[in-house]
Amino acid sequence: MSRIRKSMLFIPGNNPSMIQNAGVFGADSVILDLEDAVSMDEKDSARNLVYNGLMALDFGASEKVVRINPLDTHMGIKDLSFISKAKPDAILVPKADEKSIKLCCSMLDNIEKEMNYNHGQIKIIALIETAYGVEKSSDIIQISDRVEGILLGGEDLTADLGVHRTLQGDEIFYGRTRLVMAAKAFNKQVIDTPFTDVNDNAGLRSDSQLAVKLGFTGKALINPRQIDIVHEVFSPTEEEIKWATDVLKEWEVAKAKGLGVFSFNGKMVDAPILSRAKNTLKKAGLELETGGDLI
Numbered sequence: 001m002s003r004i005r006k007s008m009l010f011i012p013g014n015n016p017s018m019i020q021n022a023g024v025f026g027a028d029s030v031i032l033d034l035e036d037a038v039s040m041d042e043k044d045s046a047r048n049l050v051y052n053g054l055m056a057l058d059f060g061a062s063e064k065v066v067r068i069n070p071l072d073t074h075m076g077i078k079d080l081s082f083i084s085k086a087k088p089d090a091i092l093v094p095k096a097d098e099k100s101i102k103l104c105c106s107m108l109d110n111i112e113k114e115m116n117y118n119h120g121q122i123k124i125i126a127l128i129e130t131a132y133g134v135e136k137s138s139d140i141i142q143i144s145d146r147v148e149g150i151l152l153g154g155e156d157l158t159a160d161l162g163v164h165r166t167l168q169g170d171e172i173f174y175g176r177t178r179l180v181m182a183a184k185a186f187n188k189q190v191i192d193t194p195f196t197d198v199n200d201n202a203g204l205r206s207d208s209q210l211a212v213k214l215g216f217t218g219k220a221l222i223n224p225r226q227i228d229i230v231h232e233v234f235s236p237t238e239e240e241i242k243w244a245t246d247v248l249k250e251w252e253v254a255k256a257k258g259l260g261v262f263s264f265n266g267k268m269v270d271a272p273i274l275s276r277a278k279n280t281l282k283k284a285g286l287e288l289e290t291g292g293d294l295i
């Protein structure tokens with residue numbers, strides 16, 4: 001089973017003090033960035049800094065992810081070859097398409113063999129941020145078991161579409177829902193694009209609530225101050241947990257009576273509603289008191 005990735009915090013790969021603190025913020029994953037947060041003339045020094053950081057620092061419970069440069073560039077190839085030898089947990093592949101993900105998989109196969117790592121231990125998150133990537137997302141996601149999820153890159157996607165990025169996000173709505181469908185169809189994670197105004201907490205909250213409503217399993221972040229809101233919004237509320245627990249208890253009673261459908265607080269409950277209740281408890285990290293198949 002894939003690890004939980006409700007919050008994935010980007011940290012520029014050329015910033016030693018930010019990298020040094022990476023483990024203390026409490027993000028589920030930290031993404032050490034070698035791509036767009038790093039200027040061209042700092043690419044080599046950032047690669048060394050991230051390598052040394054991975055080798056020497058304690059990242060606490062956070063997953064160590066590295067965003068490499070695109071794999072159709074020399075820089076991207078160099079990033080992947082070098083960084084993988086510092087055993088990151090996962091690689092975030094930008095501008096993902098079928099070719100880049102296949103290449104990433106075959107390079108990781110070779111590096112894992114050479115380094116005596118377990119086969120498949122370095123995971124891949126595909127960063128979908130082109131119109132082509134959105135259209136091919138369901139193919140990209142199926143290339144390998146290494147691909148545990150897809151992440152939407154709203155800034156690059158908007159640039160590729162030739163439109164403006166807005167607070168409401170109408171321009172990326174189709175991309176968002178399309179990625180959710182692809183991910184859910186193949187049982188993968190789907191992580192929403194970052195909210196880039198780090199001082200607008202209300203905006204971050206409503207953007208995160210929209211992502212939850214659409215089915216995203218987590219959100220990328222660009223600032224540690226965004227973590228608490230995202231964790232809160234991506235976790236079921238006490239009220240939702242109580243509803244799920246009560247519904248599943250009532251189901252035990254209904255099942256004993258041989259009922260496939262029953263009424264709870266005046267509303268019909270059948271198999272899909274029981275599934276949603278189970279999902280709620282799973283998201284909250286709670287064990288189900290009721291076992292067995294639904295209905």
Ligand SMILES: CC(=O)SCCNC(=O)CCNC(=O)[C@H](O)C(C)(C)COP(=O)(O)OP(=O)(O)OC[C@H]1O[C@@H](n2cnc3c(N)ncnc32)[C@H](O)[C@@H]1OP(=O)(O)O
Pocket residue numbers: 009010011012018019021033036037155156194198222223224225
């Ligand atoms: C479209 C894309 O590709 S998104 C991915 C690439 N972008 C990035 O990685 C950007 C990452 N974020 C940042 O660089 C910064 O948060 C900015 C530029 C957006 C905002 O910077 P600031 O206004 O200075 O942030 P803020 O005032 O909240 O900083 C407070 C503290 O948090 C630290 N901090 C801020 N962002 C981060 C981060 N992403 N990771 C780790 N530490 C951070 C700062 O260094 C500062 O530490 P200090 O108090 O020890 O000096």
Ligand SMILES: O=C([O-])CC(=O)C(=O)O
Pocket residue numbers: 036127129151152153154155156157192193194220
């Ligand atoms: O990876 C992300 O979430 C950010 C990104 O590159 C983009 O929006 O283009």
Ligand SMILES: [Mg+2]
Pocket residue numbers: 036094129153155156
């Ligand atoms: Mg991008």
